[in-house]
Amino acid sequence: MRTYQLYLIDDEFASHYFGKERMVYQLFKDYQEAFGEYKKLLEKQIHYILKPIQELKVHQFVTQYLQNSHDFYTNNGTYYIEIGKRSTAKLEVHERYLVLKANGNYEAETIFFEVLRKTETSFIAIDLDHQRCGWLKPIKERKFV
Template sequence: MRSYQLYLIEDEFASHYFGRERMFYQLFLEYSQARGDLKSIISKQVDFVTRPIPALRIHQLLHQQLSKAQGFYVDNGTYVYDNKSNKGSATLRVHERWLELDSLGKVDTETIFFEILRKCESSFLAIDLASSKYGWLKPIKEQKYV
């Protein structure tokens, strides 16, 4: 199973740390492992570099885009996409400061959620702590000055 945490990074930090996403990964990894006072300190850092999730807009977009998709349903606030053709499934839970996406089967199972979310906001960072993978849902284009 693949598990992703998706954070909405403040635009200022997203553009400044473009190409150095590993620093965000390291911050969220330390946050997941910290305890006590250290957890409190790192929590403030995480809150500083992230934005709250626009839950209403995400709920509306998910319903609008997936309501007619076969295998899609909502179960007690969790969005579920069950793809019978590739024997995969993905679930998405919306929290105040992050999204939680779990998937089984082929990698393209979770991409249905990724594609919708990248239309919503430009600075979503997906992190899979278990496999040390991370990246932008919508890569930031560097500005080139002539």
């Protein structure tokens, strides 16, 4: 099973850390492993770079884009995509983060990622178990002439 935590990073920090995703990953990994005063300090840093998730907006987008799919259903505010037995994904929406759990091939989780990247520009997905992270919608670098 793959488990992703999705965070909405403040636009200023997102543009600054584009290409430096490992630093963001390391911050969340350190937070997970920390305790005591150090954990409190890391929590403050994380809260400083995050934007609150507009839960209603996420719910509207997910429902709007997926309601006609026969592979999609919802139960108590949690969203599911089950493409036979080959790919399943579950999306939970929280105030400061989203959790996406997936099994099988990547088809179901990709559908959720595609919808979420349309809601906001600076979502980052972090998979601490498999040491991976990345932007859902990569930020284009500005070229100055």
